[in-house]
Amino acid sequence: MSGFSDQLREDNNANWRASTHHRFVDEIFCGAVAEDVMRRYLIQDYQFVDRFVALIGAAITTADRFESRVRFSQFAAMITSDENTYFLRAFDTLGVPEDQRLAPALTAPTRAFQDLMEEAAGERSYACCLAVLCVAEWLYLDWADRPGAALPDDFVHAEWITLHNNDGFRAFVTWLRGELDRAGAAADEQNRARAADLFRRAVACERDFFDHVYASGM
Numbered sequence: 001m002s003g004f005s006d007q008l009r010e011d012n013n014a015n016w017r018a019s020t021h022h023r024f025v026d027e028i029f030c031g032a033v034a035e036d037v038m039r040r041y042l043i044q045d046y047q048f049v050d051r052f053v054a055l056i057g058a059a060i061t062t063a064d065r066f067e068s069r070v071r072f073s074q075f076a077a078m079i080t081s082d083e084n085t086y087f088l089r090a091f092d093t094l095g096v097p098e099d100q101r102l103a104p105a106l107t108a109p110t111r112a113f114q115d116l117m118e119e120a121a122g123e124r125s126y127a128c129c130l131a132v133l134c135v136a137e138w139l140y141l142d143w144a145d146r147p148g149a150a151l152p153d154d155f156v157h158a159e160w161i162t163l164h165n166n167d168g169f170r171a172f173v174t175w176l177r178g179e180l181d182r183a184g185a186a187a188d189e190q191n192r193a194r195a196a197d198l199f200r201r202a203v204a205c206e207r208d209f210f211d212h213v214y215a216s217g218m
Contacts, residue, residue, distance in 0.1 A: 004184030031152025058121035
């Protein structure tokens with residue numbers, strides 16, 4: 001029997017598959033993302049970190065179990081250490097100046113996803129926090145987890161893949177989906193509908209984000 005998370009992914013299958021089978025995904029596995037595209041992608045993606053950590057904080061606040069709070073606290077530590085370090089090393093390699101790292105002009109898809117994370121955190125609902133967090137992590141595991149696929153030579157491509165397909169990350173996504181299933185089952189219809197709407201919009205944001213880094217005139 002499928003849970004709430006499976007139902008939500010199935011309901012958004014078109015945008016989910018468009019994201020996980022995107023041109024960007026194929027190119028990153030080949031080490032063929034153009035430098036200007038990778039630079040734009042990482043500059044804009046880095047602007048999510050602050051709101052994402054705040055959303056994790058909201059999940060910690062609204063979680064109904066101590067062990068859930070601990071798991072999210074551990075995950076926040078990884079985001080602010082290993083993943084943050086990757087961004088800084090990649091920026092050095094790609095020659096991204098300081099102002100572009102910290103305060104670039106935000107594109108419309110970046111602002112939309114930032115606003116969505118802030119909205120989810122403001123709901124004060126564990127299910128709503130989980131809905132957006134689950135998209136952000138599960139969708140990335142889905143595109144990055146290609147068993148047997150060779151990694152590209154340069155770390156900018158390869159490490160962005162391995163940050164999202166290692167055993168620890170797989171285990172976290174499995175746990176995250178279980179939490180969304182559990183919270184969804186316990187929620188009333190209004191809260192389930194709100195979580196479903198946030199999940200839908202998050203998947204659409206992911207697709208828009210992948211698409212827009214290839215757009216001219218960014």
